Amino acid sequence: MGKKRNKNIRNSFEQRxxxxxxxxxxxPDKSFTLKHLAAASGGADRxxxxxxxxxxxxxVEEGVAEFTSRKYRLSKSNLPHYEGVAQMTSSGSxxxxxxxxxxxxxxxxxxxxxxLDGDRVxxxxxxxxxGGSPEGEITEVLQRSNRTYIGVVELHSKALAFALTDxxxxxxxxxxxxxxxPALEExxxxxxxxxxxxxxxxxxxxxxVEILGKExxxxxxxxxxxxxxxxxYRFDEKVEAAAERIAAKITERDYAERRDMRDVTxxxxxxxxxxxxxxxxxxxxxxxxxxxxxxHIADVTHYxxxxxxxxIEAEARGTSVYLVDRTxxxxxxxxxxxxxxxxxxxxxxxxxxVFNINEQLEITREWFGRTVIYSDRxxxxxxxxxxIETGKGDLAEEILTLNRxxxxxxxxxxxxxxxxxxxxxxxxxxxxxxxxTGVYFKKSKEANHLIEEFMLLANKRVAQFCSKGKGxxxxxxxxxxxxxxxxxxxxxxRTFILRFGHIFKASKGTAIxxxxxxxxxxxxxxxxxNAVSTLxxxxxxxxxxxxxxxxxxxLAFPYYTHxxxxxxxxxxxxxHRLLAHYLDKGKNPDKAAxxxxxxxxxxxxxxxxxxxxxSIKYKMVEFMQGQGDxxxxxxxxxxxxxxxxVELEDSIIEGVVHLRDIEGDFxxxxxxxxxxxxxxxxxxxxxxxxxxxxxxxxxxxRRTLDFEFx
Numbered sequence: 001m002g003k004k005r006n007k008n009i010r011n012s013f014e015q016r017x018x019x020x021x022x023x024x025x026x027x028p029d030k031s032f033t034l035k036h037l038a039a040a041s042g043g044a045d046r047x048x049x050x051x052x053x054x055x056x057x058x059x060v061e062e063g064v065a066e067f068t069s070r071k072y073r074l075s076k077s078n079l080p081h082y083e084g085v086a087q088m089t090s091s092g093s094x095x096x097x098x099x100x101x102x103x104x105x106x107x108x109x110x111x112x113x114x115x116l117d118g119d120r121v122x123x124x125x126x127x128x129x130x131g132g133s134p135e136g137e138i139t140e141v142l143q144r145s146n147r148t149y150i151g152v153v154e155l156h157s158k159a160l161a162f163a164l165t166d167x168x169x170x171x172x173x174x175x176x177x178x179x180x181x182p183a184l185e186e187x188x189x190x191x192x193x194x195x196x197x198x199x200x201x202x203x204x205x206x207x208x209v210e211i212l213g214k215e216x217x218x219x220x221x222x223x224x225x226x227x228x229x230x231x232x233y234r235f236d237e238k239v240e241a242a243a244e245r246i247a248a249k250i251t252e253r254d255y256a257e258r259r260d261m262r263d264v265t266x267x268x269x270x271x272x273x274x275x276x277x278x279x280x281x282x283x284x285x286x287x288x289x290x291x292x293x294x295x296h297i298a299d300v301t302h303y304x305x306x307x308x309x310x311x312i313e314a315e316a317r318g319t320s321v322y323l324v325d326r327t328x329x330x331x332x333x334x335x336x337x338x339x340x341x342x343x344x345x346x347x348x349x350x351x352x353x354v355f356n357i358n359e360q361l362e363i364t365r366e367w368f369g370r371t372v373i374y375s376d377r378x379x380x381x382x383x384x385x386x387x388i389e390t391g392k393g394d395l396a397e398e399i400l401t402l403n404r405x406x407x408x409x410x411x412x413x414x415x416x417x418x419x420x421x422x423x424x425x426x427x428x429x430x431x432x433x434x435x436x437t438g439v440y441f442k443k444s445k446e447a448n449h450l451i452e453e454f455m456l457l458a459n460k461r462v463a464q465f466c467s468k469g470k471g472x473x474x475x476x477x478x479x480x481x482x483x484x485x486x487x488x489x490x491x492x493x494r495t496f497i498l499r500f501g502h503i504f505k506a507s508k509g510t511a512i513x514x515x516x517x518x519x520x521x522x523x524x525x526x527x528x529x530n531a532v533s534t535l536x537x538x539x540x541x542x543x544x545x546x547x548x549x550x551x552x553x554x555l556a557f558p559y560y561t562h563x564x565x566x567x568x569x570x571x572x573x574x575x576h577r578l579l580a581h582y583l584d585k586g587k588n589p590d591k592a593a594x595x596x597x598x599x600x601x602x603x604x605x606x607x608x609x610x611x612x613x614x615s616i617k618y619k620m621v622e623f624m625q626g627q628g629d630x631x632x633x634x635x636x637x638x639x640x641x642x643x644x645x646v647e648l649e650d651s652i653i654e655g656v657v658h659l660r661d662i663e664g665d666f667x668x669x670x671x672x673x674x675x676x677x678x679x680x681x682x683x684x685x686x687x688x689x690x691x692x693x694x695x696x697x698x699x700x701x702r703r704t705l706d707f708e709f710x
Contacts, residue, residue: 013051013054013055016041016042016051016052016055017055017058017059019040019041019042020037020041020052020055020056020059021059021064023037023040023041024059024064024065024072024073024074025074027074027127028073028074028076028079028124028126028127030073031068031069031071031072031073032071032072032073033070033071033072034049034052034053034056034072035049037052037056037072038051038052038053056072059072059075060072063075076124076137076139079124079125079126080124080125081122081123081124081139082096082098082101082105082122082123082124082125083098083099083120083121083122083123083142084096084097084098084099084101084105084120084121084123085097085118085119085120085121086107086112086115086116086117086118086119086120086121086138087104087117087118088112088116088117088168088169088170088171089168090168091109092109092112092171093106093107093108093109093112094106094107094109094112094115094117094138095107096121096123096136096138098123101134103133103134105123105125105134105135105136106129106133106134106135106136107123107135107136107137107138108135109171111136111137111138112138113137113138113139113140113141113199114141114197114198114199114201114204115138115141116144116145116147116169116170116194116197116204117145117147117169117170118145118146118147118169119141119142119143119144119145120141120142120143120145121138121139121140121141121142122138122139122140122141122142123136123137123138123139124136124137124139141197144194146193147169147193147230148191148192148193148209148227148230149163149165149167149169149170149174149191149192149193149194150165150166150167150189150190150191150192150212150224150227150228151163151164151165151173151174151189151190151192151206152164152187152188152189152190152215152701153176153184153185153186153187153188153189153190154173154186155178155184155185155186157178158178159177159178159179160175160176160177160178161175161176161177161178161181161184162174162175162176162203163175163176163190163192163206166701166702167228170194172202172203172204173203174192174194174203174204174205174206175203175204175205175206176192176205176206176208177205180208181208183211184208184211187214187215188211188212188213188214188215189211189212189213189214189215189220189221189224190208190209190210190211190212191208191209191210191211191212191224191227192206192207192208192209193206193207193209194206194207195207210227212224212227215701216700218325218433218434218435219434221618221700222323222324222325222326222434222615225323225611225614225615225618226321226323226328226611228611228614229607229608229610229611229614230607231317231321231328231607231608231611232317232328233328235313235332236313238309239309239310239313239332240332240334242308242309242310243310243331243332243333243334243335244334246303246334246335246339248338248339250347250349250372254302254349254372255372257370258349258369258370258371258372259352259367259369259370259371259372260371260372261282261294261296261352261354261371261372261373262347262372262373262374263374264282264283264284264292264294264373265282265283265284265376265395265398266280266281266282266294266296266373266374266375266376267280267281267282267344267375267376267377267378267379267395267398268280268281268342268344268375268377268378268379269281269379269380269381269384269447269450269451270378270379270380270381271380271381272380272381272382275327275336275337275341276329276336276337276340276341276567276568277298277341277342277343277375277378278297278298278300278340278341278342278564278565278566278567278568279295279296279297279298279342279451279455279564279565280296280342280350280373280375281293281294281295281296281402281451281454282294282296282373283398283401283402286356287358289358289359290356290357290358290359290364291356291357291358291401291405292354292355292356293354293355293357293402293405293454294352294353294354294355294371294373295352295353295354295355295454295455295457295458295564296342296350296351296352296371296373297350297351297352297353297458297563297564297565297566297572297576298340298341298342298348298349298350298351298566298567299340299348299349299350299351299370299576300331300335300340300566300567300572300573300576301351301566301573301576301577301580302349302370303335303339303340304331304335304573306577310331310332310335311573314330314331314570314573315570315597315600317330317570317604318330318569318570318600318601318603318604318605318608319568319569319570319601319604319605319608320336320567320568320569320608321608321611321612322608322612323611323612323615324428324430324436324615324616324618324619325430325434325615329567329568330567330568330569330570331567335567336567336568340566340567341567342373342375343375343378344375344376344377344378345374345375345376346374346375347372347373347374348372348373348374348375349370349371349372350370350371350372350373351368351369351370351371351563351566351576351579351580352367352368352369352370352371352373353366353367353368353457353458353461353462353563354366354367354368355367355457355461357405361405361408361409361412363461366461366465368462368465368579368583369583370580376395377394377395379394379399379447381445381447381448382447384399384447384450385445385446385447387399387400388400388403388445388446388447388450399450402450402454403446403447403450405453406446406449406450406452406453406454407446407449407453409453409454409456409457410449410453413453413456413555413556414517416510416556417509417510417513417514417556418513418554418555418556419513419516419517419540419553419554419555419556420517420520421520421533421536421537422444422520422524422533423533423537424441424442424652425441425442426439426440426441426442426616426651426652426653427439427440427441427442428440428619428623435622436619436622436623439623439650439651439652439653441652455564456555456557458563458564459480459560459561459562459563459564460555460557460559460560462561462563462575462579463477463479463480463549463557463559463560463561463563464558464559465579465582466561466575466578466579466582467479467549467559469582469588475582475588476547476578476588476589476590476591476594477547477549477561477575477578477594478545478546478547478561478562478571478574478575478578478594478597478598479545479546479547479548479549479559479560479561480543480544480545480552480560480561480562480571481543481544481545481546481548481549481550481551481552481560482540482541482542482543482544482551482552482553482554482555482560483541483550483553484508484509484512484541484553485512485539485540485541485553486539486540486541487507489538489539490507490512490539492535492539492674493535493536493538493539496535496674496687497519497528497532497535499686500523500528500532500688502519502522502523502532504516504519510556513553513554513556516536519532519536520532520533520536527635527688527690528688530635530637530647530688531635531636531637531687531688532688534637534638534687535687540553540554541553544598544602545562545571545597545598545599545601545602545605546595546598547591547594547595547598548595561575562575563575563576563579569601570597570601570604571597571598571601574594574597574601614703617703617705618700618703620653620654620705621698621699621700621703621704621705622700623651623653624653624655624695624698624705625698625700627695628694628695628696629694630694630695631692631693631694631710632648632649632650632692632693632694632695632707633648633649633650633690633691633692634646634647634648634649634690634691634692634693634707635647635649635688635689635690635691636685636686636687636688636689636691637654637687638654638687639669639674639675639676639685639686639687640669641659641668641669641671642658642659642660642669643656643657643658643659644656644657644659644662644676644685645657646691646693646707648693653705654705655693655695655705655706655707656704656705656706656707657693657706657707657708657709658706659676661696661706661708662709664678664681665678665679665680665681665683666678666679666680667679667683667685673686674686674687691709692709692710693707693708693709693710694707694708694710695707696708
C-alpha cells in the first residue's frame with residue numbers, strides 16, 4: 001500500500017510537500033538527510049531528489065524547516081514555545097518546570113544548549129516519551145541564574161585560568177581572565193558565577209565572586225561547603241550594626257508588662273560546648289505532690305521586630321547551620337550569645353509556658369506569657385546526669401524531681417505510640433587546624449530526656465492553645481507535622497526483616513509505632529540492628545512545617561509546633577509572634593502568607609541538613625586518608641545498582657564498594673529483593689551483612705570514600 005501511495009505522489013510537488021511537512025511535524029526532534037526524505041516521499045532517483053530538495057529549500061526559506069549539519073529538521077519556530085526554570089541532574093540532562101504543566105519537561109543533554117541549573121529558559125516540546133512524559137529542547141537562555149559555583153584554580157596560560165568544578169549543577173569548567181583577576185593562584189578554591197556562555201563557545205566565561213583560600217585548608221573547605229549550598233558564613237555589616245544598636249537594658253516598662261519569676265529557682269542544662277542558651281527550666285513546690293514547672297524560652301521577638309533588617313536576614317536564613325567544626329547562626333552574635341542567651345546570674349526576658357503538674361502527670365493549670373527570669377545555675381548534661389545518678393550536687397532536689405516527672409512523661413508518650421529511634425551519632429575530635437583526630441559517639445541519657453520532655457510538653461501545649469479560638473474555631477497556626485508511614489515502603493520493610501526471622505504485622509495507626517518500638521528493642525545489639533533501624537527510618541515520612549495540621553505521628557501528638565528554639569529556628573519566632581497575637585485577642589492572620597513561610601522554612605531546613613552532612617562526609621574522608629593498609633570491620637548499610645555501602649563498626653564512617661571492583665564474579669543489584677548477587681557464583685550481599693574492608697581511595701574534593709572487600 002505504501003508503494004502505491006508513493007507512485008501517486010511521485011510527480012506531484014504539492015502532494016510531496018504535504019507529505020514531507022507532515023513527516024517533519026510527526027518527528028520534530030529528528031533530523032533527516034535529503035536522500036532519506038526523497039526516498040520516504042516517493043523516489044530517491046535524481047528527479048525525486050531534485051524535487052524533494054526544491055520543496056525543502058522552500059521550507060527553509062519559509063521557516064518551516066532548518067538545514068544544519070547536512071540534515072533537515074522541523075524548525076522549532078513552528079512549535080509552541082514555553083518558559084520555565086531548568087534543573088540539572090548529575091547526568092547533564094535537565095528538567096524544566098513550566099507553569100501550567102502537570103509534569104516537568106525532560107531535556108536530553110544534547111539539547112540543553114548552554115543552559116545551566118536555575119536558568120530561566122525558553123523551550124519547545126518536541127514529543128512525548130513512551131510513558132507519555134513530555135520531552136523537548138531548550139531554544140534560548142532567557143535569564144542566567146545568579147547561582148555561584150565552587151571551583152579549584154588551574155592556571156592555563158598567561159591570559160587564562162580555569163575554575164575546575166565538581167558540582168552536579170554544572171557539567172563544565174569555567175574560564176577566567178587572569179588579566180581581570182591577577183590574584184588567582186594555582187590550587188586556590190574560589191567562588192565563581194557564570195557571566196556569559198555563547199552558543200559556539202566550549203566553556204562559559206566566569207566572574208570571580210570570592211577567593212576562599214587554599215584547597216585543603218579547613219576554613220576554606222567549610223566556607224566552600226556553605227557556598228555550595230548558598231549559605232552565608234558571615235553577616236552583612238548593616239545587620240551587625242543593627243544588632244549592636246539594640247539596647248541591652250531591661251526597662252521599667254519591661255518589668256511592668258511581664259510576670260516576674262526572678263525569685264523562682266531556674267537553671268539551664270546544655271551541652272558543654274554550647275554558646276547560646278535559649279531555654280531554661282524553673283521549679284517550685286505548690287502542694288504536697290504538685291509543682292509549678294516553667295519552660296522559659298529566650299524572648300527573641302522582643303528584640304527582633306517584624307520587617308527589621310535583622311528579621312529579614314533571619315527569615316532568609318531560616319535556621320542556624322551546624323557544621324562539624326562550627327555553628328553558622330541565624331542571628332548575629334550579639335543576639336544569640338548575649339542579649340537572648342539565658343546566661344547564669346543574669347536577668348533575662350523570656351516567653352514562658354508555666355504548668356502546674358502533679359505526681360500523676362496531670363496538668364491542672366497552664367499559663368503562657370512574657371516573663372523576666374534569673375538563671376541561678378548553668379549545668380552541662382554531664383553535670384546534671386551525675387546529680388541524677390548520685391542524688392547529690394547543686395539543686396539536686398529540683399533536678400531529681402524534674403527528672404522523675406520527665407521520665408513519667410516519656411513513658412506515657414511511648415505508651416501512646418511515640419517512636420523511639422536510638423541511632424548512634426558520631427562526633428569528631430579536631431586539632432587546632434580542624435583536622436579530625438578521633439571519632440566518638442554522642443550518648444543520650446536521662447539528663448537529655450529531662451530537657452527533651454519538657455520542651456516537647458511546651459511545644460505541644462502551645463500548639464494546642466494557639467490552634468483553637470472562640471467557640472473552638474480553628475485559628476491559623478504554624479505546626480510541625482509528621483505524616484504516617486508510607487504503606488509501600490512499610491511493605492518493603494516488612495518483607496526485608498523476614499530474612500532475619502522478624503514478623504511485622506501492624507499496618508496502620510499507633511499499632512505500627514508500638515510494634516516498631518518492640519522490634520527495635522529485640523534487635524538491639526544484634527548484627528541486624530543497624531540495617532533494621534536504617535530501613536525503618538527510611539519508611540517514615542519527613543517532618544515539615546505547615547499550617548494544615550495532621551499531627552505529629554512520630555511523637556504521637558495531635559498538636560505540635562516549634563516554640564522552644566527561636567535563637568536558631570525562624571519558625572519558632574513565627575510561633576512566638578502568633579502566641580503573643582492570640583494572647584492579645586488579635587484577629588486571625590493570613591493563612592496563605594503563613595503557609596508560604598512554612599514552605600520556605602522547610603526548604604531552608606533541608607538545605608542546612610545537606611550542608612551539615614557534607615561537612616561530616618568531608619571530615620570522614622579526611623579522617624580515613626592514609627589508612628589504606630588497615631582492615632576495618634563493618635556492615636552493609638546500603639545497596640544501589642552501582643555499589644555496596646559499608647558502615648564501619650567503630651566509627652560509623654560510611655564508604656562504598658563499587659560492584660565493578662568486586663573480584664571473582666559479575667554482580668548485579670536486585671531491587672525487589674534488595675540484595676546484590678553474583679551472576680555466576682550466586683554470592684549474595686544484603687543489608688546488615690558483616691564485612692571486612694580496607695580503604696581503596698579517598699577524594700576530598702568530591703568527598704568520596706571508596707572501600708574494597710578484604
